[in-house]
Amino acid sequence: AQRVTQPEKLLSVFKGAPVELKCNYSYSGSPELFWYVQYSRQRLQLLLRHISRESIKGFTADLNKGETSFHLKKPFAQEEDSAMYYCAPSSGNTGKLIFGQGTTLQVKP
């Protein structure tokens, strides 16, 4: 069965510290991988996707097929990065997203 694991429910760091939000997946085939973010009182929105290989708001994510991981990283966290982050592979047939449980990132001043 397809499964996504985000092992940390809460990650708390100080402003300026590096951040790594972990994501491991078990999946057959070649999924497209996404990170979605939900800021306080806002709707869920796309942060970045693997295939575009871009950096959004300073975040990057590297796909490691050997470890089946897609960790999200940022070298210097900002207070405005505080939000809920979801790792989500996309299923091949319809494009439906399989979400992890989410990690709350709290960036303290």
Next chain:
Amino acid sequence: GAGVSQSPRYKVAKRGQDVALRCDPISGHVSLFWYQQALGQGPEFLTYFQNEAQLDKSGLPSDRFFAERPEGSVSTLKIQRTQKEDSAVYLCASSLIRAGVKGEQFFGPGTRLTVL
């Protein structure tokens, strides 16, 4: 259009009542998804439409759940004889492109359903 909209934003139902949740996707978006998000969990897929065709309903938890998109635009998720375990936020998302092409999904604000 501003984005995906959903109504009502909040719904309280007594156990056994039927409810209908509406989703207005972004105009021209081919794909429409429904997800259920229980408290403290990530969203879980319910069903998928490509235009008016329901191509995947594998995530619907029981036959009390029914979704439609008759004209390929607005969609309605109906839950019959609601139970307490149906309490959740129901999210709708739309995407410009068709099934199998893994594009960005644009989410609505969700409908929070509470079953008493």
